Amino acid sequence: MVKIGMMIGDRYEILEKIGTGGMSDVYKAKCHKLNRFVAIKVLKQEFSENANFVSKFRTEAQAAAGLMHPNIVNVYDVGEEDGIYYIVMELVEGITLKKYIEKKARLSFKEAVSIAIQVSMGIEAAHNNHIIHRDIKPQNIIISKEGKVKVTDFGIAKAATSNTITSNVMGSVHYTSPEQARGGYSDEKSDIYSLGITIFEMLTGRVPFNGETTVAIAIKHIQEELPSPKEFVPETPSSVEGIVIKCCQKSPDRRYQNMQQLIADLKQSLMNPDEDFVVQNDPDMRGGTRTISDSDMEQIKRRTVYQNNHNYNHTYEEREEAMRLKTDAEPVYEDEEDPEDEDDYDYNPKMERVTTVLALVGGVVFCVVAIILAMKVFDGGGEGDDRNPGSPIITSDPSEESSGGSEEVKNVKMPAVKGKNVEDARNALAELGVKSEVKYEESEEIEAGTVISADVEAGTEIEVGSTVTLTASSGTQGVAVPDVIGSSFDDANATLNSMGFAVTRVEGYSDDVEEGIVITQIPAAETEVAKGTNVTVTVSLGKEKIWVPNLMGLTEQDGIAAALEAGLTISDEISYVYSSDYAEGLICYQSFSNGSYVDPGTAVEIKVSKGPEAETYKYNASIMAPTPEEAPDYVAGTEVAITLTTDDGQVLLETKTSSFPQAANYYGLTSSAGTITMTYFVTTEGTTTTDPDTGETITTPGETESRSFTRRVEFTLE
Numbered sequence: 001m002v003k004i005g006m007m008i009g010d011r012y013e014i015l016e017k018i019g020t021g022g023m024s025d026v027y028k029a030k031c032h033k034l035n036r037f038v039a040i041k042v043l044k045q046e047f048s049e050n051a052n053f054v055s056k057f058r059t060e061a062q063a064a065a066g067l068m069h070p071n072i073v074n075v076y077d078v079g080e081e082d083g084i085y086y087i088v089m090e091l092v093e094g095i096t097l098k099k100y101i102e103k104k105a106r107l108s109f110k111e112a113v114s115i116a117i118q119v120s121m122g123i124e125a126a127h128n129n130h131i132i133h134r135d136i137k138p139q140n141i142i143i144s145k146e147g148k149v150k151v152t153d154f155g156i157a158k159a160a161t162s163n164t165i166t167s168n169v170m171g172s173v174h175y176t177s178p179e180q181a182r183g184g185y186s187d188e189k190s191d192i193y194s195l196g197i198t199i200f201e202m203l204t205g206r207v208p209f210n211g212e213t214t215v216a217i218a219i220k221h222i223q224e225e226l227p228s229p230k231e232f233v234p235e236t237p238s239s240v241e242g243i244v245i246k247c248c249q250k251s252p253d254r255r256y257q258n259m260q261q262l263i264a265d266l267k268q269s270l271m272n273p274d275e276d277f278v279v280q281n282d283p284d285m286r287g288g289t290r291t292i293s294d295s296d297m298e299q300i301k302r303r304t305v306y307q308n309n310h311n312y313n314h315t316y317e318e319r320e321e322a323m324r325l326k327t328d329a330e331p332v333y334e335d336e337e338d339p340e341d342e343d344d345y346d347y348n349p350k351m352e353r354v355t356t357v358l359a360l361v362g363g364v365v366f367c368v369v370a371i372i373l374a375m376k377v378f379d380g381g382g383e384g385d386d387r388n389p390g391s392p393i394i395t396s397d398p399s400e401e402s403s404g405g406s407e408e409v410k411n412v413k414m415p416a417v418k419g420k421n422v423e424d425a426r427n428a429l430a431e432l433g434v435k436s437e438v439k440y441e442e443s444e445e446i447e448a449g450t451v452i453s454a455d456v457e458a459g460t461e462i463e464v465g466s467t468v469t470l471t472a473s474s475g476t477q478g479v480a481v482p483d484v485i486g487s488s489f490d491d492a493n494a495t496l497n498s499m500g501f502a503v504t505r506v507e508g509y510s511d512d513v514e515e516g517i518v519i520t521q522i523p524a525a526e527t528e529v530a531k532g533t534n535v536t537v538t539v540s541l542g543k544e545k546i547w548v549p550n551l552m553g554l555t556e557q558d559g560i561a562a563a564l565e566a567g568l569t570i571s572d573e574i575s576y577v578y579s580s581d582y583a584e585g586l587i588c589y590q591s592f593s594n595g596s597y598v599d600p601g602t603a604v605e606i607k608v609s610k611g612p613e614a615e616t617y618k619y620n621a622s623i624m625a626p627t628p629e630e631a632p633d634y635v636a637g638t639e640v641a642i643t644l645t646t647d648d649g650q651v652l653l654e655t656k657t658s659s660f661p662q663a664a665n666y667y668g669l670t671s672s673a674g675t676i677t678m679t680y681f682v683t684t685e686g687t688t689t690t691d692p693d694t695g696e697t698i699t700t701p702g703e704t705e706s707r708s709f710t711r712r713v714e715f716t717l718e
Helices: 051-065 097-104 109-128 177-182 188-204 214-223 238-247 257-273 294-309 317-320 356-378 422-431 489-499 557-565
Strands: 012-019 024-031 036-043 075-081 084-090 094-096 141-144 149-151 410-413 437-442 449-454 461-463 467-473 502-508 518-521 535-540 576-577 585-589 606-609 617-623 640-646 651-657 660-667 673-683 687-690 697-700 703-714
Touching: 012 036, 094 097, 097 141, 097 188, 109 141, 109 149, 109 188, 109 238, 109 257, 109 557, 177 188, 177 214, 188 238, 188 257, 257 557, 257 703, 422 437, 422 449, 422 467, 489 502, 489 518, 489 535, 557 585, 557 606, 576 585, 617 640, 640 660, 651 660
Parallel strands: 437 467, 502 535, 576 606
Antiparallel strands: 012 024, 024 036, 036 084, 075 084, 094 141, 141 149, 410 461, 449 467, 518 535, 585 606, 617 660, 640 651, 640 673, 673 703, 687 697
C-alpha cells in the first residue's frame, strides 16, 4: 500500500495524492536521483493481483513510454516493487481543457485553433509511433500554467498493427466516432473525428450531439448530420467550419487522412480564416444520413447494458469530472481505464444497406431499450457495487440524466466530520470535490479548532462542487478575524500575526486587483476563531501573463502561427534584414525574449533574415612588368597583353601595354582573389644553311611566338 512519505524504487518519495481513477491512483513525488518533481500512477491494490489488469497497466506504460513530445504528457519510468505497479510521468500543473471551456463559456476561433494545432501535434507524434489514443476529449487535454497544451491518458491506447484493430472501449460517448460507437474497426481517423468534436465544443461551448442516454447519443453520431458551428456562433470563419465538418464526416474515408493534413489546414486558417481552402472529400455525400440497422442497435444496446451491470453507468466524461482536482493550479492527472475487458464486435459493411422497414423496427427497439434503461436508472440500477468500502461512492442524479445537459450531476456521500480537526475535515471534503466554509462559536467543552457540527448529516448524498458549512469551536475566548482584503500581503501578514493568527499565502491572477494585494481570506473577516487559527489569504499576481515562445529560427509563417497559438499578435511591420546567423527566410529577431511573460494580445515585433550580407573587396595596386623568373625571354619595351579576372569570373582589366607599372584600382568586388594573365611575343633568330650539292646559301627567317604566364593576386576586404 502506498503511503505519504514512502520511497519507491529507491528514488521516488511520495509527497501527496493528486488524482484517482478506475484502475489507478496518481501521486505527486520527488525524484531524488534527478532532483525533480514527477507524477506516479500506481495500480490500485485490488487490481494488482489480477494478471489481466497488470497486463493492461504494463501495456499502457509500454505504449506511452516511447512517446516523447512537447504536446504529450511524457512517461519517464515504469516499475514494480513489493506488489506495487507504477508508472512515472511528467508532472503537469494546469487545468483541463474541459474546465477551461467551462470557465470561458466558449473560446475565440484563434484560441480554439491554436489549441487544436498543439493537440494535433501531440496526436501526430503518437500516430507516427503507430499508437492510437481512442479517447480524445477535452478532459484528456491539459493546458499547463505556461500555456503549453498536452494530451494525456493513453490508458486505452493500443499499438496499431497490420491486423484489424477492434476497439473494446467505447470511450466518452459525446466524442466517440461512428465506427467506435458500432464497436467496429477504428484507426487514426477515429482520433481525428474526436478532435473535430472537441474543436466544435471549443468554438461553441457545447457538444454537437446530446441525449438522455448514452445509446441515444451514440445513435446520433452514427445517423445525424453534424450541425454547423455557425448555427451557434455565426462569426465562426468559413475555413474553421470546413475543418470541423471534414474532421467529423461519418465515413473515415471522407475525413482528413492524417494529422499532417489537418495541421496544415489549421495553420492556414490562422493566417487566412475567411478563405475557402478546405477540400471536402466526396462533397456530394457530405452530411448524408444513414439509417441504423437492428444489428447496430443490438450492439450498442448490449454494450450499454454490459456497462450498467458492471457499475459503469456513468460516461467517461462523468467519471473524469468527478475525479478532477480541486484547484486549477494543481497538477491534473486522470485515469480512465475500464476495470473489465468488454466483448468486441466487428463491423459488417453490409449494415450500410439496410431497408427502411428494418430502420423503423430498429427505432421501436431503441424506444423499448431507452425505457428499460431509464427504469433501471430510477430504480437504483447500481446494485452489485463491489467497490472498496473506503473509496468515495460517486453516483448520478437521474433527474439530471434526463435533462439532456452535456454534464450530469455527480454526488458523493457526506463523510463524518464531527469531532475532527477543522483542517482534516476540510481536506476530507476537498478530496471528494466538495467545498467548505467554517464558522466558529465559543465552547467550553470542545477543544478549539474541532468541528462541532455540519449543515449536512453524515451519509447524505451531496453534489460534487457544492458547499458544506462546518461549525467549529473557537474555545472559550474567540478572536474576531480582521478584514485584510485590499491590503498588501506584508500589511495583512503583520496584522494577522500581531493578533496571534498563523498565515498561509496562496497566489492567483486577477484582472481587477493589482499585484501584491490580498483578494480573499479564509476565515472571513469578523469570524470569531481561536487564537493560532490559520488564516489563508489569496494574493493577486495581477493580470495573467502569457509566456513568450521562442520564434527565433522559425520560418515567417510558422513563427506567426506560434505567436498566435500563444495568445500574442505580430506587429504590422515585419522587417527583412541581413543576418549571418540565420538562413534566408528565418526569423532572426523578436522584441520579447523567449521565456518572458507579457500581457495577452501583446504585439511582438519580428525581423526576418535575408541571409548573410555579401562581403565586398577592393584591389588597389600597380601591375609590374614580367620578371625574369616569370618570363626569361621577355625583353623590356615589348608589348604585353594583360587580363585581370576575379575568381567568380568577372573580367576587371583587358589591355595591352609596353609601359610598366600598370595602375589597377577596383572596388565592390565579390571575390577575395583573382588571376593576372600576361601574354607577350618573342621572335626567334633566323638560320643560315649551305646546300652541299650546289653550295648555295639558304637563309630561314626567325619566327614570332607568343608566351604566357599567370599571377595570383589577393584582394582587400572593404
